[in-house]
Structure formats: structure tokens, C-alpha cells
Amino acid sequence: MATWHDRSEGNVTARSSKVNGLLFMLGLAVLWELIGQAQLINPLIVPPLSKILRVFAEVSWSGQIPLQIIASMKRAAVGYVLAAAVFIPLGIFMGLSQSIYRLLEVVIEMLRPVPPPVVIPVAMLFFGLEDEMKIFVIFFSCAWPILLNTIDGVRNLDWVLLNTAKTFGLSRGRIIRQVILPACSPQIVTGLRVSLPIMLILVVISEMVGSTDGIGYFILDSQRRFRVPQMYAGMLALAILGYALNQIFNLLQRALLPWHGGMMRRREEG
Amino acid sequence: MNSSSRFNWLGWLTLGAILLFWEIVSRSIPRVQLYIPPVSQILSALGQLFLSGAIARHLSVTLARFLEGYLLAAATAVSLGIVLGYFRSLHSWLEMLIEFLRPMPSVAIIPVAILILGIGDSMIVAVTVYASMWPILINTIDGVRHIESTLIDTGRTFGLSRGRILWQIILPGASSYIVTGLRIGLSIALILVTTAEMIVGSKGLGFFILDEERSMNSGNMYAGIILVAVLGYALNRGFLALETKAMKWQHGMIARKVT
Numbered sequence: 154m155a156t157w158h159d160r161s162e163g164n165v166t167a168r169s170s171k172v173n174g175l176l177f178m179l180g181l182a183v184l185w186e187l188i189g190q191a192q193l194i195n196p197l198i199v200p201p202l203s204k205i206l207r208v209f210a211e212v213s214w215s216g217q218i219p220l221q222i223i224a225s226m227k228r229a230a231v232g233y234v235l236a237a238a239v240f241i242p243l244g245i246f247m248g249l250s251q252s253i254y255r256l257l258e259v260v261i262e263m264l265r266p267v268p269p270p271v272v273i274p275v276a277m278l279f280f281g282l283e284d285e286m287k288i289f290v291i292f293f294s295c296a297w298p299i300l301l302n303t304i305d306g307v308r309n310l311d312w313v314l315l316n317t318a319k320t321f322g323l324s325r326g327r328i329i330r331q332v333i334l335p336a337c338s339p340q341i342v343t344g345l346r347v348s349l350p351i352m353l354i355l356v357v358i359s360e361m362v363g364s365t366d367g368i369g370y371f372i373l374d375s376q377r378r379f380r381v382p383q384m385y386a387g388m389l390a391l392a393i394l395g396y397a398l399n400q401i402f403n404l405l406q407r408a409l410l411p412w413h414g415g416m417m418r419r420r421e422e423g
Numbered sequence: 424m425n426s427s428s429r430f431n432w433l434g435w436l437t438l439g440a441i442l443l444f445w446e447i448v449s450r451s452i453p454r455v456q457l458y459i460p461p462v463s464q465i466l467s468a469l470g471q472l473f474l475s476g477a478i479a480r481h482l483s484v485t486l487a488r489f490l491e492g493y494l495l496a497a498a499t500a501v502s503l504g505i506v507l508g509y510f511r512s513l514h515s516w517l518e519m520l521i522e523f524l525r526p527m528p529s530v531a532i533i534p535v536a537i538l539i540l541g542i543g544d545s546m547i548v549a550v551t552v553y554a555s556m557w558p559i560l561i562n563t564i565d566g567v568r569h570i571e572s573t574l575i576d577t578g579r580t581f582g583l584s585r586g587r588i589l590w591q592i593i594l595p596g597a598s599s600y601i602v603t604g605l606r607i608g609l610s611i612a613l614i615l616v617t618t619a620e621m622i623v624g625s626k627g628l629g630f631f632i633l634d635e636e637r638s639m640n641s642g643n644m645y646a647g648i649i650l651v652a653v654l655g656y657a658l659n660r661g662f663l664a665l666e667t668k669a670m671k672w673q674h675g676m677i678a679r680k681v682t
Contacts, residue, residue, distance in 0.1 A: 174519025
């Protein structure tokens, strides 16, 4: 399908588009710096950009921000991996067996509309401000995209694949490992990808609501102490972290599922 | 798939069994009761909160903030998205900024908003607008870009004005993308409202739930959570109902495409 944008591609090439984007960002940065220097807006709220970058470099070198990020990522990783370890297998079973699906359907539909941050008070009731609190919240909120995508993947499986495996007398375990898992991995990966930003959001929220360390706590605490450059530095670190997580995910996906990219391409062409 | 339209006895039975188990365990072990009060107690707490009107105030505050933030985000993001999708050169200027801001978890904006707007309603609405704008914006841009060139060319050939091309070709053509963005934005808006209420609020459901937890009124806390879940569910349902009404014409179009 030709979209009308393909034609205009000629006058705005990808490279000049990057240059424009960079120029605009630079312009904004200069504007920010000037406003900050001239103190046009309350300098408490808009400090010069150069000051923010200097503070960013300082807190990065001193290890303050890296330590907070490590603290956050430890919790995030445990919750995320736990959610994957529980809900991918559950999704496979629910996708394979209609009766297991119907058994759990109502309970899941009851829990799903709960907005994840609302779970924080419950987790605080049980775990206080400990790491387990954040882990539970992340586990809960990453569960749905992983579970629903896995169920979808199994349901859309090519039944010829399953029947062939059964005909060849493969055991249930081998069918799951060698047929179902690889065949559903695109959808499972989609679920994992969707829950990646959710994980980051929830770790930040739970650290803002109840924590004594972590990058979310650092940002909010800097604001409360009116260390505004530190606050912006923390946000910058968070943006970089979000970007890096996405890149790492892409890298892992290419390393673990090298055939996946080719399959997706074939599907799109087909 | 017809089995899914039948009433799911098995599923409701599971739910009933879990609730019954919950009730019995909670009633028989006092230590558990402190953290997980019996279901009956939670429901009666919910009833009392409604009767006394205590919760209605929080609910209306949350709902008002949600609607204000979400509608504002929808209006801004859809119009901005159409402009950016239509004028490619404009998009090329802003693309890098969008790509830079997008991976940052939107809740990180809360401290900045507190700094600028204080801890009132406007701050909560502002962060809601900021966060729920992203999916709507990105989807709208995508939608406008995926419109078939023949459609717009035909419109131009027939000498339609810019305004009519916008209303009669671009908006309907991008609508399925826009609706997807709006649906994602809906749940994000609710997340942001409740989060902001937890961090700075003195009213609203998010504040209520956290406050009840802090004063160890776990019954009221669970009652508040049930209410938020019902609110989220109802908003979603309402959205779907509006969508099927507004997008009725599209089902015909999709069916035609398939055949």
C-alpha cells in the first residue's frame, strides 16, 4: 500500500530530518540556557541548562545516581523476571486448555482493571517500605500484558504444528518446549516488550510513594529539598535509562531469537 | 468461540470459592484479619462509605480530575498529531524531541509539576495531560501517515478545500489509529491521577486509599481499591460503547476489504 507520505520522502530525506531534529533540540537548549542565565523565569524552577549538565556529571561521577539506578533496577528486574516466570507458563496452559482458561477468566477480569499504582498501599500494608513491596507491585502490573499476549500467541498457533508433533509421538513437555514456545515467542516477546516501560513506571511510582532510595525517590526528594538541578539530573538519567532498557531489549531479542526478525518480515510481506 | 458468549459458571465458581476461602481464613485467624479483613467486612465498609457520603466526595474529585486531564490531552494530542502527521517537515523538526522525551517514564514529571504548579488540582491535571498525550499523539501521527495516497489525491483532484480534506478524508482515515491511542491514553490517565493523588493529594481516591492504609483501616483501603477498579472498568466499558457507536461505518469498510 502506497501512503501519500512516501512521495514527499524525496524532499525531506532521512538525514536532513535528523539534522532538523538536532537543530531544534539545540535551539531549545540554547533558549533554556539563555532563560536560565537571564533569570527570566524563576531561576529556582528553570536553572541554566549548563548547571543541570554540570550537576548531572557530578552526581554521575560521585556514584550517587548510578547507585540509585542500581537499587531501582534490582527491584525492577526481580519483579519483571518473576512475572515472566509465572505468567508465561500460565498463559501457555490457559491458551492450550479452554477449561483452565474458563476457570481463571473471571478472577483475571476482576483484577485487571485495577490501576497498578493502587496496589502500592496493599503492598505497603504487607511489606512496609521494603524491596518486596516494589517487587510485588511490578510483578502485579507486568502480569497482564505478559499473560494476555502469551494466551493470544498459543491460541493463534498453527494446529498443523501441534498435530504433527503429536503424530510423531512427542511428549507433552517436548511439545511445549520445542513447538509451542518457539512458535509463540513473537507474541510472548511482544508482551515482555509492552511490560518493560510499565516496569520502569511502576518502580518510579512505588519509590516516590514509599521508599528511602532508588531513582524515583531521588527525583522527588531532590524536589522536596529544592535541589532543582539534581531533580533535573535525575530525570535526565531516567530518560537515558528508559532508552537504554529498550536498546538492551532489542539486543537480547536479536541474540536470542535471531530467526524472529526474518519471520516478522515475511509476515509483513505476505 | 461461541463458548465464550455463554455464561462462565466455572469462572464465577472459582471466584466464589476464593472469596469463601478468604472469608473463612480471615475470620478464623485474627493476625490475618488485620491485613486481610473478611470479604463481608470490606463490602459493608464500602456500603457505609457510600451511605455516609465520605467516598462520594473523593470519587467525584478523582473523576473530575480524570475527565479534565484526559479530554484536554485528547484534544491537544489529536490536533497536534494531525498537524505533525500532515506536515512532514514540521515533524522532522520535532521528531528528535519526541523520541527523547518518550522513553522517560511520565511519572517523573510529577516533581517538576509540583515545583511549577504547587500541589493543587492544576498540578494533577497537568501531569495527567502530559502522560496520556503520548500514546494519542504517536498513534495519530501514525494514522495520518498511513492514509492511502489515492484518497488524498482524489480529494485534491476534486478541488476539496484543506478543511474538507481534513474533516472528510484525514480524520476518518486515521480514526482507527486515533481510537487505539485514545484507549491506551484512558488507562494511563487513570494511573496518573491516582498516582499524583497518592504523592501530593489531600483528597481523591488515590489519597483515600493510601491514607486508609497509613491509618491501618485495611477494610476501607480495600473498599477504595474496589471502587477504583470499578471506575476503571466502567470508563473502559463506556469508551468501548462510544467507540462501537462512533465507528459503526468502519465495520462495513473492513468487511468489504476482506471479501
